[in-house]
Amino acid sequence: MGVALTRLAQWTAAGYETGTLEITPLNESILNEITKFVESFSYKYPQEAKFVFVEPLEWKTYLEPSAFELGYVVSATTAESEETGKDGQPLLFLSVPYIKVRSFGQLSQLLSIATDSKLQEAQACIEANRDPVVKILGPDYNEMKEDPTRLTLLDTIIKDKETYMKRKVAILLKQLDLHLLNHSLKYISLEISLNPGTFKKDIELLKRFSGKGEQTVLESIEYTSDYEFSNGCRAPPWRQIQGEICYVLVKPHDMETLCLTCSTEGVFLNGGKTEEEGEINYERKGEIYKDLVTCLKDKSPVFSENMSKHEIRFTEEQQKDNQIFEKPKTEDGHSSVAGSEKSKIEKISFGKSPMTKRLEPSLNWRVTVDYKDHKSSIKDSQEEKQGKLEKSSSVSVAPSRAQSHRKGGEKVEETVSESSSESEEDEEPPDHRQEANADLPSEYWQIQKLVKYLKGGNQTATVIALCSMRDFNLAQETCQLAIRDVGGLEVLINLLDTDEVKCKIGSLKILKEISHNPQIRRNIVDLGGLPIMVNILDSPHKSLKCLSAETIANVAKFKRARRAVRQHGGITKLVALLDCGQNSTEPTQPSLYETRDVEVARCGALALWSCSKSHSNKEAIRKAGGIPLLARLLKTSHENMLIPVVGTLQECASEENYRAAIKAERIIENLVKNLNSENEQLQEHCAMAIYQCAEDEETRDLVRLHGGLKPLASLLNNTDNKERLAAVTGAIWKCSISKENVIKFREYKAIETLVGLLTDQPEEVLVNVVGALGECCQEYENRVLVRKCGGIQPLVNLLVGINQALLVNVTKAVGACAVEPESMAIIDRLDGVRLLWSLLKNPHPDVKASAAWALCPCIENAKDAGEMVRSFVGGLELVVNLLKSDNKEVLASVCAAITNIAKDQENLAVITDHGVVPLLSKLANTNNDKLRRHLAEAISRCCMWGRNRVAFGEHKAVAPLVRYLKSNDTNVHRATAQALYQLSEDADNCITMHENGAVKLLLDMVGSPDQDLQEAAAGCISNIRRLALATEKARYN
């Protein structure tokens, strides 16, 4: 505690004695930690809580004596604890406004009494007692030098209880201290970002992008001084004290030379360097910016413009540098953390060797002596401790630093980001470069030699080197990384930019292989390989086109790459490749660089498949006219052509536009045809595409008309390939939304198979299987079938899952089964209703709604439903409270459930007590027809109890209900008329209805062909009319 307090807490004044703690987040968090520690002290360590401090902690309190109650002797201005030390003195003594406390027990009690002003008290206490450890343990213990293991050893030796206790307390305090230090380091590391290292890197990077010419960001950037101190600063020592690190002279394209100061606080313009004396005017002449780039962007428009062009590269370099230098950096950051803190508190200058700097944190501990009798152990324990701190602090610092760098890098990306359905491997994998010379495989050296020949050879030598390089196992990561690490990637990509066809082919053949490695992909993109490859797509040589497209297919597996392909016009070119397939005039003599048109189209499709994982690319493919071409390629029968084509279509089918186009281009027919293929992957993609498209009714019919249901059903029998099974079951699910399809599926015995798939399948499969069963069970025959096949039990078992999509489907399926009384009996026996009811508590609204819908048929068909519902403790209250939801679907489903629950008088009474009437009334103002219908039904049911009719009127539910009659939905009309009929039993409601013009609307309804509606409307009108007659009668009598 002592160390943390003296060193880390941010005191306002430098003077020690009178300082008060600043209100800073860091201090607050330290105080919080301390209060937490003290509060929990008395029950965590009851023995130690009784330990009496050597000297009392004394401070000015805000507490009144009256605040102390049990266990204290209280008078007007004083309060003392009944608990006393050995000397008979009370352990807590308050004499307004001063308080003295002598044990942790009392301290923690005090904090619990203080409640709201806890932090205030802790702050006051610490401000008044700058050295609490000394007071608690006596001067000998000022600083602790022991590690716990040694102490436990000592414990056995030292029998003296007093000393033992003291020792224990000392350990506890030391632990707190360490905890506080770590805690505050976390804080500090978040704040501090500027140190000599970051500036140096920034400046070096900017230098690289500087020079003559329009494209550079700056004309020049120079340090004012060539001398670099060992701590990385270039400012003279007396300025380093101010936190200044270095000064730079920057010459932007559009401005005079700027003289900037880089300091730990940030970057600002200083008074400039005078020509004759070479002195810098250190005075600040403007705002402080967070870093060099921000500052320059603000100062120079040209810089900011050019920078934006370079930005991606710049930040990437920054990132790369950071990754490479990560290790030294954390240390660097760490020492500067300590350093800058120190400069705040103790005004210690920067001018120390890095070695001492790194040791600095340990200085904090080295202040005073240890136990007198263990002096010999001081030194090594100290080292141990220092090691410990270093470790823990670097652990806490490193991740947050790394994170903040990443953020910086990603920001650029995000600004131009796009919504996309990307999936796998979008996270950047850690870039681990091989450690220099650490057991490098022999391939490494051979590859290095070959790369040398690539660099320094003419085309003949280059071709030989390229061919020889291909003899290495390029699928192996060692070789892939070796090529990169010896600088081979740059050369390979440069070769693509030459006119030498042979070199390009050779280079692409290698790139195609090594780009299977995710790291290499990123490097290729970083080196600007994609634009060049996109250009090659225009080459007259087909084999070049092919190789380039194949390489793009490999590289474009992550977002940034896909975007780069699009931005360089790659999508249009790739789509153009698809067109080759049509040209039947194949060259008679295949030359060295030619290949078949079909091959070109296949490679194009392959690349498009990779690219189609980004939303914008899907759109670009469509705009480039890709769909008709894909449709045409789909008619071929080459499997290796069909897979990328169907893969692309399947990716794209997630877009509405595509689904329409797919229907229009008669693609479904061919998808169905390919379901019969031998190739599992092709079958999978076809099924997946059907799954995506079959949301549309017409498409579902098309699948049936082209005979797609049978192959789907038969594919169900093969359950080994789970991906394909998931796709197939998905397609079946969506197809079974159409009734005609369900009939077909029953014919093909698919339903029995589906039931069989309810167990032992991965969730992706289960979701689809259950979804399909849910659709099938809308038909009576299928419900019976599912029951007979024993499908109810596994379905109910699935109700306890956690997968949200699965739960939605399972509840729907169970609900569908419950429509049939015999199945319902089984569900009831398996306690399915209770499980459904518990799902009403699921956090996800879709699950809630689906569960509530499923409950409706359950309540309807269960024997003794009223009793069953009542048996769920708190169940009715739960349902009523769901009426507070703001999800329309949940509300509608709950209203439907309430309608069913309210059929039982007793339950109706209960839900009335839970306030169902006002809640329902509140919902009345809605435009959602589904909700309207079920709400009106619920209201009409709820009218049957007590004075609910009147209550609905009082809560203004009647007028909105009348408006429902203007809806276009007959279901709403019927439900509303019935509700109004019930409500019209109350005279006041009749008046409201009449006022809102219900009579005319109801009169129209009487003419409806729907009998229930007729009857209810007529009944309502008669009630209103009767009231009118009665009043008239009353008036004339």
Next chain:
Amino acid sequence: MNRKKLQKLTDTLTKNCKHFDKFEVKCLITLFYNLVGDVAERPGVVTGLDRNVFRNILHVTFGMTDDMIMDRVFRGFDKDNDGCISVSEWIHGLSLFLRGTLDEKMKYCFEVFDLNGDGFISKEEMFHMLKNSLLKQPSEEDPDEGIKDLVEITLKKMDHDHDGKLSFVDYEKAVREENLLLEAFGPCLPDPKSQMEFEAQVFKDPNEFNDM
């Protein structure tokens, strides 16, 4: 040369050439005589392109630079070894240059690379052909070391029977595996770009020749 003679020459050459049609042969013959210039035809004296003229064509039209390879290409064209390329040698050579199949090209290239014509490409021959292929690094002790290494690499890649030299079988096998190795020891075929330009230029505008 009169029209009738030209017609006859065209017919004979077309008969013996499988890659060119009559029109193309006619164009090439015209080109040949343009290149040879107005040398009066005398019986007994062979009209044709001598080494220097031919090398000039190779250099300017097909972008070849290596002296040695160009000499070898000349020898490849000059079937009868009389130091000059006749019109039929011209048509034959170009037929391979522009339209040759892989087999033909392999055979031709192997002959070009087999400097002493003993049926093998030896290490020495390779070294000879590759000696200018690497940038000389002044820092290296033995400037030829890189070349020697390159020869070893090539042998490793192509010498399938491990006898330290390339037979035609070795060469053929390697090229079939990897077409890029066809011109492994130097460009001796026109590169695709200059080939296309040449064809476009020579075979252009058929109408111009129709009335000949």
